[in-house]
Amino acid sequence: xxxxxxxxxxxxxxxxxxxxxxxxxxxxxxxxxxxxxxxxxxxxxxxxxxxxxxxxxxxxxxxxxxxxxxxxxxxxxxxxxxxxxxxxxxxxxxxxxxxxxxxxxxxxxxxxxxxxxxxxxxxxxxxxxxxxxxxxxxxxxxxxxxxxxxxxxxxxxxxxxxxxxxxxxxxxxxxxxxxxxxxxxxxxxxxxxxxxxxxxxxxxxxxxxxxxxxxxxxxxxxxxxxxxxxxxxxxxxxxxxxxxxxxxxxxxxxxxxxxxxxxxxxxxxxxxxxxxxxxxxxxxxxxxxxxxxxxxxxxxxxxxxxxxxxxxxxxxxxxxxxxxxxxxxxxxxxxxxxxxxxxxxxxxxxxxxxxxxxxxxxxxxxxxxxxxxxxxxxxxxxxxxxxxxxxxxxxxxxxxxxxxxxxxxxxxxxxxxxxxxxxxxxxxxxxxxxxxxxxxxxxxxxxxxxxxxxxxxxxxxxxxxxxxxxxxxxxxxxxxxxxxxxxxxxxxxxxxxxxxxxxxxxxxxxxxxxxxxxxxxxxxxxxxxxxxxxxxxxxxxxxxxx
Amino acid sequence: xxxxxxxxxxxxxxxxxxxxxxxxxxxxxxxxxxxxxxxxxxxxxxxxxxxxxxxxxxxxxxxxxxxxxxxxxx
Numbered sequence: 001x002x003x004x005x006x007x008x009x010x011x012x013x014x015x016x017x018x019x020x021x022x023x024x025x026x027x028x029x030x031x032x033x034x035x036x037x038x039x040x041x042x043x044x045x046x047x048x049x050x051x052x053x054x055x056x057x058x059x060x061x062x063x064x065x066x067x068x069x070x071x072x073x074x075x076x077x078x079x080x081x082x083x084x085x086x087x088x089x090x091x092x093x094x095x096x097x098x099x100x101x102x103x104x105x106x107x108x109x110x111x112x113x114x115x116x117x118x119x120x121x122x123x124x125x126x127x128x129x130x131x132x133x134x135x136x137x138x139x140x141x142x143x144x145x146x147x148x149x150x151x152x153x154x155x156x157x158x159x160x161x162x163x164x165x166x167x168x169x170x171x172x173x174x175x176x177x178x179x180x181x182x183x184x185x186x187x188x189x190x191x192x193x194x195x196x197x198x199x200x201x202x203x204x205x206x207x208x209x210x211x212x213x214x215x216x217x218x219x220x221x222x223x224x225x226x227x228x229x230x231x232x233x234x235x236x237x238x239x240x241x242x243x244x245x246x247x248x249x250x251x252x253x254x255x256x257x258x259x260x261x262x263x264x265x266x267x268x269x270x271x272x273x274x275x276x277x278x279x280x281x282x283x284x285x286x287x288x289x290x291x292x293x294x295x296x297x298x299x300x301x302x303x304x305x306x307x308x309x310x311x312x313x314x315x316x317x318x319x320x321x322x323x324x325x326x327x328x329x330x331x332x333x334x335x336x337x338x339x340x341x342x343x344x345x346x347x348x349x350x351x352x353x354x355x356x357x358x359x360x361x362x363x364x365x366x367x368x369x370x371x372x373x374x375x376x377x378x379x380x381x382x383x384x385x386x387x388x389x390x391x392x393x394x395x396x397x398x399x400x401x402x403x404x405x406x407x408x409x410x411x412x413x414x415x416x417x418x419x420x421x422x423x424x425x426x427x428x429x430x431x432x433x434x435x436x437x438x439x440x441x442x443x444x445x446x447x448x449x450x451x452x453x454x455x456x457x458x459x460x461x462x463x464x465x466x467x468x469x470x471x472x473x474x475x476x477x478x479x480x481x482x483x484x485x486x487x488x489x490x491x492x493x494x495x496x497x498x499x500x501x502x503x504x505x506x507x508x509x510x511x512x513x514x515x516x517x518x519x520x521x522x523x524x525x526x527x528x529x530x531x532x533x534x535x536x537x538x539x540x541x542x543x544x545x546x
Numbered sequence: 547x548x549x550x551x552x553x554x555x556x557x558x559x560x561x562x563x564x565x566x567x568x569x570x571x572x573x574x575x576x577x578x579x580x581x582x583x584x585x586x587x588x589x590x591x592x593x594x595x596x597x598x599x600x601x602x603x604x605x606x607x608x609x610x611x612x613x614x615x616x617x618x619x620x
Contacts, residue, residue, distance in 0.1 A: 081582075087598045088575035091605045095568040098609055099560055215590030240584075241594055247578045255576060278617070285609040288602045295599050522560060 002312065002325065004160035010325070011159050013334025014341060017196075018170070021189045021342050025177030025349075028184040038375045040114050043182035043382060044357045045273045048109070052282045054187055055274045058350075059283055060290045061190030062270045063261065064090075065144075066151030066344035069197070069297055074316040076301030077309075080226045080238030082246055084298055085254045090291035093258035094284040101262060101284070102277045103426045103521045109272075109530045110520040115354070116268050116422045117362040123425050125512025126433035127366055132440050133418045134362035137265040140415040141355045143407030144264075145392040148344035148351075150317060150401050155337040157312050158321030164397055170341070171348075175389040178349045179382050183273060186349040193346050196339035198293060200324075204336070205296045208303050208327050218299075221306035232457040240302075245480045249468045252484035260416045260486060263423065265354035266347065276525035348392070356384035406464045413447035413467075413486040420497050426521065433512045435500035443493025450485045564615040571605040 004011070032049070034042045041048050050058060068086070075083030104119065113119050116137065121130035149167055156166055177185045209215050219240060226238040242250055261267055274280050297320075304319040307326065312318040324336045360381040365372050372380070395404050417440045420431060431439075453473055456465025468482035523530050574580065575598065584592040591599075 081594060084595065084598065088601070091575045091598075091601050092572045095571045095605060095609055098568055098612070099565060102560065216587070217590075219590060219592055219595075240592060242578055242582045247582065251576050251578060278613075281609075281613045285606055285613055288606050291605075292599060292602050295595075295602070299595070 002160040007159040009330035010334040013331055014338045017338035021192050022173045024188050025185040028188040029181040031184050031188055038378045040377050043378045046183035046187055049275045050273045052279050055279050055283050056286050057190040057194050058187045059270045061193050061346035062350045064290045065347040066340050067147040070151050070154050070317045070320050072298045073301035073320050076298050077304050077319050080240050081242050085250050087295045089254040089257045093261050097262045098284045101271050101280050106523045107516055107520045110523050115358045115361050120421045122515040124433040129433050129437050130362050134358040136414050136418050137358050138355050140411035141351050143404045143411050145348050145351045146395040146404040147408050148348040149396045151344045152341050154317045155321045155340050157318055158325050171393050174345050175386050178385055186346045190346050193342045200336040200339045201296050212306050218302050218306040222302035225305045249482040252487040256484045256487040260412050263415045263418050266351040269354040352385040352388040355388045356381040359384045413489050416486045416490045417443040417493050431497050432501040432504040434504050435497045438500050439493040439497030442496040443489045446492040447485055447489030562616045564612050567608050567612050571608045575601045
């Protein structure tokens with residue numbers, strides 16, 4: 001076990017950088033200063049006016065989370081090639097959503113939507129469908145926030161810091177400046193986070209391979225280590241190439257994860273904060289820079305194998321912190337740990353804002369207080385963001401962290417079920433609102449059932465052991481070929497939604513009203529119908545007093 | 547939520563034949579039979595790893611190209 005007494009330098013660097021960004025988080029309220037933060041467009045979407053650079057840092061900081069940085073190399077460390085799915089996943093996602101997100105941006109700016117459920121509400125005229133989408137979003141986001149804490153804990157463990165107090169302090173600070181500054185806080189901190197991460201990883205992929213004797217040595221050692229027999233399965237631990245059984249899993253996991261990424265409320269929050277359509281399109285071209293970074297981070301798993309790193313306890317997520325700790329000078333290890341720690345703050349802040357906005361817009365305003373003013377909405381959202389963070393900390397304190405990991409696995413499957421109403425809804429209203437609700441529920445049930453049947457021989461658990469579903473369970477084949485659960489679940493969803501749409505139409509059940517018009521999906525900044533916000537942001541030259 | 551009040555004159559479609567180019571960086575990284583092999587290696591990286599990192603370049607160039615070709619004028 002690492003000793004705290006050996007890590008005072010690392011801890012000092014970590015604490016100094018952490019306090020620096022916390023200060024930035026509070027100052028952010030005055031950055032690009034609005035006349036008031038008491039409006040969801042301001043507190044929740046940073047003024048809806050972020051340009052290409054800010055959006056690049058914000059989305060990069062939002063999508064590539066601290067948990068990703070520790071969990072992806074841990075997966076590569078444990079299983080080999082399968083863990084590299086993160087690369088095709090984050091390559092295909094941007095061309096996939098390139099045209100979709102600009103439509104979402106346009107219609108949201110014309111109508112003032114803040115959440116994906118706002119859009120569904122207007123598009124299909126169904127508060128029930130909007131509620132389902134909002135609940136799916138909240139339930140999928142909560143464990144994702146908790147996992148960011150797991151990311152911070154992994155570096156604290158590597159420094160020999162034990163107990164939960166540091167996590168509580170860190171999250172309290174995070175909660176306070178998010179409450180104070182809203183989306184501006186993570187947007188400003190993202191600059192530091194992303195710069196640190198790029199710096200650390202570029203240094204790591206140059207220095208560590210030199211120390212270990214080169215990339216061919218690393219891959220050779222990894223291949224040897226992965227071919228060792230896993231006592232729990234009697235099979236090799238993994239392989240550096242895909243096998244006949246996991247290729248389909250690799251493809252469907254990459255594809256399913258790509259479908260899910262921009263359905264997550266926190267991704268949509270960052271997209272809606274952009275100032276125009278071109279900002280989004282430019283970012284779809286520029287964000288793969290982070291995918292390259294993620295590919296390199298994934299390979300840290302092989303470096304750890306080649307260096308003979310042993311995880312702390314049974315926690316595979318600690319391999320990257322341990323690798324850094326044993327190969328870098330103390331002060332640089334501190335910088336690397338701070339990069340991961342700060343890397344947790346940015347997405348945690350955006351996720352809590354996104355979940356809070358969903359609650360405010362689609363539950364509070366829809367069901368509890370229809371005449372809520374923008375000020376009240378902002379107030380409710382701010383308080384909800386606090387509640388969400390307390391919930392995340394409670395998850396980690398009172399439940400096994402493994403529970404959060406399981407929930408996040410389920411969360412990916414849950415959020416995918418909003419695909420027909422949110423993503424397809426941007427293109428077509430063919431689906432009946434009732435059929436979309438039924439499809440969502442059917443996909444959810446099918447997904448949960450499949451996850452339930454999956455054991456994990458390494459942990460000895462019989463259920464929720466992973467996302468690789470054996471096709472032999474369906475009796476289709478007797479081979480060991482596996483497929484990503486989310487992919488199958490969304491197929492079930494689509495089939496049910498399509499069949500029920502035909503049935504409901506045939507039965508003459510009335511459809512909802514569509515509050516959007518075709519041209520809304522193409523509107524850009526400068527369009528008279530796109531809400532002009534300068535009067536609240538105080539940004540425009542021709543500024544009118546509020 | 548306020549209802550739109552005025553119509554306007556800017557284009558009312560995103561359609562362009564160039565958009566079809568986006569299919570390439572979506573499909574290629576999903577074809578494991580192309581890259582699931584160790585040879586040839588590059589700088590010690592097995593083909594599986596360096597080729598998938600190279601797909602990032604394909605992705606970036608395609609999205610950049612489509613963005614430039616379909617940019618609204620004016």
